[in-house]
Amino acid sequence: MEKKVYLIENLDCANCAAEVEAKLNTLPEVKEAVLTYATGQLRITAEDPDSLLPLLQKAARAVEPEVAIRPRDASSQPHSAEHHHEHGHDHEHKHHHDHGHEGHEHGEEEQESPLPLLLGAGLFVLGLILEALSLKWVGLFCYIAAYVVLGAKIVWTALTELVRGRVFDENFLMSLASLGAFFIGEYPEAVGVMLFYRIGEYFEDVAVARSRSRIMEAVDLRPEVVTVPDGDGVRQIPAAQAKVGDTVLVRPGDRIPLDGVVVAGTSRLDTAPITGEPVPVPVGPGDAVTSGCVNTSGQLTVRVEKPLSESMVSRILDAVENAAASKPKIDRFITRFAKVYTPVVVAAAVAVAVIPSLVDGNWNYWVYTALSFLVMSCPCALVLSVPLAFFSGIGAGSKQGILFKGGASIEAMAGIRAVALDKTGTVTKGEFVVQEAQGREDLLSLCASCEQFSTHPIAGSIVAAAKERGLPICAPEELEELSGRGIRARVNGLTVLCGNEKLMAENGIDPAAFHPAGAGTHVLVAVDGKPAGWLRIADTLKPDAKDAVARLKAGGVTPVMLTGDGAQSAGQVAQAVGIEQVHARLLPEEKLARLQELRQQVGPTMFVGDGINDAPVLSGADVGAAMGTGADAAIEAADVVYMTGSVDAIPESLAIARRTRRIAMENVVFALAVKLAVMLLGLFGHASMWMAVFADTGVAMLCILNSIRGQRAASGR
Numbered sequence: 001m002e003k004k005v006y007l008i009e010n011l012d013c014a015n016c017a018a019e020v021e022a023k024l025n026t027l028p029e030v031k032e033a034v035l036t037y038a039t040g041q042l043r044i045t046a047e048d049p050d051s052l053l054p055l056l057q058k059a060a061r062a063v064e065p066e067v068a069i070r071p072r073d074a075s076s077q078p079h080s081a082e083h084h085h086e087h088g089h090d091h092e093h094k095h096h097h098d099h100g101h102e103g104h105e106h107g108e109e110e111q112e113s114p115l116p117l118l119l120g121a122g123l124f125v126l127g128l129i130l131e132a133l134s135l136k137w138v139g140l141f142c143y144i145a146a147y148v149v150l151g152a153k154i155v156w157t158a159l160t161e162l163v164r165g166r167v168f169d170e171n172f173l174m175s176l177a178s179l180g181a182f183f184i185g186e187y188p189e190a191v192g193v194m195l196f197y198r199i200g201e202y203f204e205d206v207a208v209a210r211s212r213s214r215i216m217e218a219v220d221l222r223p224e225v226v227t228v229p230d231g232d233g234v235r236q237i238p239a240a241q242a243k244v245g246d247t248v249l250v251r252p253g254d255r256i257p258l259d260g261v262v263v264a265g266t267s268r269l270d271t272a273p274i275t276g277e278p279v280p281v282p283v284g285p286g287d288a289v290t291s292g293c294v295n296t297s298g299q300l301t302v303r304v305e306k307p308l309s310e311s312m313v314s315r316i317l318d319a320v321e322n323a324a325a326s327k328p329k330i331d332r333f334i335t336r337f338a339k340v341y342t343p344v345v346v347a348a349a350v351a352v353a354v355i356p357s358l359v360d361g362n363w364n365y366w367v368y369t370a371l372s373f374l375v376m377s378c379p380c381a382l383v384l385s386v387p388l389a390f391f392s393g394i395g396a397g398s399k400q401g402i403l404f405k406g407g408a409s410i411e412a413m414a415g416i417r418a419v420a421l422d423k424t425g426t427v428t429k430g431e432f433v434v435q436e437a438q439g440r441e442d443l444l445s446l447c448a449s450c451e452q453f454s455t456h457p458i459a460g461s462i463v464a465a466a467k468e469r470g471l472p473i474c475a476p477e478e479l480e481e482l483s484g485r486g487i488r489a490r491v492n493g494l495t496v497l498c499g500n501e502k503l504m505a506e507n508g509i510d511p512a513a514f515h516p517a518g519a520g521t522h523v524l525v526a527v528d529g530k531p532a533g534w535l536r537i538a539d540t541l542k543p544d545a546k547d548a549v550a551r552l553k554a555g556g557v558t559p560v561m562l563t564g565d566g567a568q569s570a571g572q573v574a575q576a577v578g579i580e581q582v583h584a585r586l587l588p589e590e591k592l593a594r595l596q597e598l599r600q601q602v603g604p605t606m607f608v609g610d611g612i613n614d615a616p617v618l619s620g621a622d623v624g625a626a627m628g629t630g631a632d633a634a635i636e637a638a639d640v641v642y643m644t645g646s647v648d649a650i651p652e653s654l655a656i657a658r659r660t661r662r663i664a665m666e667n668v669v670f671a672l673a674v675k676l677a678v679m680l681l682g683l684f685g686h687a688s689m690w691m692a693v694f695a696d697t698g699v700a701m702l703c704i705l706n707s708i709r710g711q712r713a714a715s716g717r
Helices: 014-025 049-063 091-099 115-132 136-163 170-183 187-219 312-325 329-360 363-376 380-399 407-414 423-427 443-451 457-468 501-506 545-554 567-577 588-602 612-620 632-637 649-683 689-715
Strands: 002-009 030-036 041-046 068-071 225-230 233-238 247-250 260-264 267-270 281-283 300-304 402-404 418-421 428-439 478-482 486-491 494-499 521-527 530-541 558-562 581-583 605-609 623-627 640-642
Touching: 002 049, 014 030, 014 049, 014 329, 014 380, 030 049, 030 312, 041 049, 041 312, 049 068, 115 136, 115 187, 136 170, 136 187, 170 187, 170 363, 170 689, 187 689, 225 247, 312 380, 312 402, 329 363, 329 380, 329 407, 329 649, 363 649, 363 689, 380 402, 380 407, 380 649, 380 689, 402 407, 402 649, 407 623, 407 649, 418 423, 418 588, 418 649, 423 428, 423 530, 423 567, 423 605, 428 443, 428 457, 443 457, 443 486, 443 494, 443 521, 443 530, 457 521, 457 530, 494 501, 501 521, 530 567, 545 558, 545 567, 545 649, 558 567, 558 588, 567 581, 588 605, 588 612, 605 612, 612 623, 612 632, 623 632, 640 649, 649 689
Parallel strands: 418 558, 418 605, 558 581, 605 623, 623 640
Antiparallel strands: 002 041, 002 068, 030 041, 225 233, 247 300, 260 300, 267 281, 402 640, 428 530, 478 486, 486 494, 494 521, 521 530
16 A cells, blocks of 8 residues: 555635545545645555546545645645745755746645625625615615625535535535525625625635645745755755765755765754754764754755655654644544534524424514524534644644644643653763762773773763863773773773773672762772772763653643663652652563553553664553654654654643644634524524624634634744
8 A cells, every 4th residue: 555645726615625535535446535624735545546646536526626636746845735935044945946936836726816805895885885875776786796796606616516416515505695685685784794705715715825834834944956066166956866975065044955964064053943952053074964954154065864855854844744634533523523513503594494484474584594594504613723723733843843743643642641751862861971980080091091992882981071071091002892891901001990890800809899889880990900999970861851840740740750771770860850750670561561550540641762662662652752862763653753852842742732732622612602602693683694604704714813823822932
């Protein structure tokens, strides 16, 4: 089975998108179709999706005649229908403008012109003035002209949909209601309602397009072209054509186009777009650089290590798109709910028109009330606002280096009651540092002289500590590395042993004579057969770990440490950051067992890790989160990835998830409450069709703005 992404255009509304998706899923050749209205994308899982394109097009047009499905050309840049590139830092974009932006042409929808709305509004106002001047027949002519300008397209669409057997289409509901108002003599209302509806639809389209492009611009940092050296000069080639091993030039102000290694030049990189880290990072020859970061000062020559499809900028974009396509339970529930809700409201409208009229004979009044019921029955506000809220949450997270792998992940995170943290690489940096040296004065210098040629991480930390303190490091006269025990060397005429207890015991030195203290790894040192002291080497805490744990507790979440490290080391780290529950010396399967216990005791549990050994427990948790600085296997198995590797991203992601779910629920409750209130007002004789249009289009507008507020609130921290 193959998964393929296509662009889908000319969708009128979120409800129509849900219907197209349902239709495509009925095709026997299609294993799964996921249509994401928020990103304008269609994901098809099938044996050969490209060969099914005509079939998909035909099925989609059976529901929505104007819909177009296009392949997403890998070499062209936009990943969303309304996407426009951000040219802020990319000099190469400026050179590329002359080529007509072929990439931008596909997938861009023409925004509907506001001219018919303005003309219709003018005729409507003229009709009102003429009616006030008692020129009723001329006024009626203006109303009819205004209605044709504003409503002809909607009425025609309604008729074609009716032939296809789609009765509960919003075009049909609006046409029936406005023509019904004409029939009962409410001419200004018939035109006004259509005008208000069209204006609402126009602003709704603009708001969706803006939120969509804002989010996609924030995460689509891919270059269109890259600059490569060519003899004495330079030339530009499409970014997708750059191969591993090619060299590219990155000028000051440009983004790093592809993941690679600096071969020439020094500069500082603004890594905030990728990691959220505000302090620029110095880079020089030999340093790895990540695509999407901005080169702030010097010119760099970078050797490409990963092609565009595998570079960080593409991985982030894919993660956001996959996330948007993964629908949370609330999203699926609302789509199902809308299918029941609309027919129920239409049935209620028929009952309101007929039953009271038979009792009191006031057909005009009750038909008018029933028509207003029809206007408000369109479920667009419901079907649109929930996925848009989740999409905004995904965008807000990605701006802060938090990659949610789906709306379902956000929904699950909103209910998390406990967070289980791995120690090394999650709470700590995973870097060995000399914490303490006890013994003779030149102990660290002697050790560094012995360890300078070893590749062991502990040896590296000893040499780094000596260099940091400016201590002399001598070349040993003799050197022997003893696997699993340590090093025997001759330095300045002294025989030096650096290693563990086993090494000391083998050389007739009592390990008990050293009395090492504190958590971590101890390196014992003997000089000329006598104990000379010890070094304590331990991992360092991440600077934000303590604050992050405090934020988790303040949010009512229980932090727990699950680690494979020793009890003493784990206990000290946990105590330093404020974690009370610690489970140490755990194998991967034991971590999973502890996680299940925690879930039973506290509730839904998230696990945060970074190693290959964490992959099973990441998959087994309610939500698995991986540090982006960790192993690929962990990142693959996780539901959310913290690109920054910072512990503070954990409470921040939970806050975004809770805020997102709250906004989605606010939208649903608000939409239903307004519709219900207007229906009740109608029954008691206080509602007009104007109110009904507000209950449909106006509410959809407010829900969209509320969803965008979620994106701004989260990113404005």
